[in-house]
Amino acid sequence: MVELKTAGEIDAMREAGRVVANALAAARAAARVGVTLRELDAAAAAVISDAGATPAFLGYQPDWAPTPFPGVICASVNDAVVHGIPTGQALADGDLVSIDCGAYLDGWCGDSAISFVVGAADPQDLSLIADTEEALARGVAAARVGNRLGDIAAAIGSFTRSRGHGLLADHGGHGIGRAMHEDPDVPNEGRAGRGMRLRAGLVLAIEPMLIRGGDDYRHDRDGWTLRTLDGTRAAHAEHTVAITEAGPVVLTAA
Template identity: 55%
Template sequence: MIELRTPGEIDEMQVAGEFVASTLAALKERATVGVSLLELDAFAHDLIRRRGAESCYLDYAPSFGSGPFGYVLCTSVNDAVLHGKPTPYRLHDGDLLSLDFAANTNGWVADSAISVVVGTARPEDLELIALTETALDAGIAAAVVGNKIGDISYAVGSVAQAAGLSVNVEFGGHGVGRTMHGDPHIPNNGRAGRGFPLKPGLVIAIEPWFMRGTDKLRMDPDGWTLRSADGSRTAHSEHTIAITDNGPIVLTRPRR
């Protein structure tokens, strides 16, 4: 069911958004050569406890995963793109790391993701990250009253296609509110003018994730971590936004 939020509820969701944004900013600084993915997860867990927030991931057990996720942070490295379970793996110079984090504060959820290069960056990795960020900006720009879900999908997919990338639509954006994943589903490619009409009070996560060489996925034996089927590098960017009569509000934008 698609739910619409009042202006007051959107203000409350902004609090969750600011916490998620600040946590990702802190994790970005923490993600250096030699740091393990489990250490990043423990750091995020500590920030959740200090804030009095709740993790959206810890006991999450949807149909597309294998049992409860068990961690508070998704850490996807290099050819991993989504739902990466933290492991003892220690980051190497040049790793492309995607961090996906969602939390609940005072009953409201926000969800966001960033991709960064650890240490020395390959130009092609920076380009891929920039493409996801450009696609995210395009999707946000299309998230206005009077448009439809398909307009967001088309805006995101057009950026990928212009760069010669094919797009997987199995996983994409989604509604956000009292829970992390709700209706509507927002594919990362689609036809403009199709789908649910965008209305004031709709709160959604838009999340472009692209793979350099394929649109096919494979899953690790852990039942969660999704990787590019051909081993090519990947990147992921995401914001939670609220649609209003005055344009989209990015609830998870970091403070300057």
């Protein structure tokens, strides 16, 4: 069931979004060559705890997952697209890192993701990250009253394909509110003018996941991490976005 939020509820979600934005900033600031993914997790966890919020990912176990998720953040490196577990893996020079983070504050959830390179960057990786952020921006711009879900999907997908990138198959964004994952699903590719009409009060997590190669992926042995099937690198960007009469409002902006 799709639930529309009031202006006051959107304000409350903005506060949860600030916590997530600050946690992502802390994880990014801690990311250096030789630092472990577990240390990035600890940096984000400290911000969430200090804000009186609760991690959305820690202990989360959807139907398909073999075990509860063991981290506060998802930390996905290089060919890992999403759902990477923050382990003791140390970051190496040139690693492309995607960090996804969610948190609950006063019963409302925020969800956001960023990608960046540690150390000396391959220009192709920087271009992929920039295109992922642009795909997100185009998806957000299409999240307007009177448009349809297909307009968001088309905005993301058409740009991504024009840049020659793949899109993680079978994955996209979602509604969000009192639960991290709510209706509706928000695909990253589709036809404009199709799907549910967007109304004021709808809050969506919009999240393009771009790949330098093809769309296909495989599950890692940990049961969580999704890696590109062809071994190419990937990037992920996400914002929690409220649809209002005045236009889309990003709730997880820094």
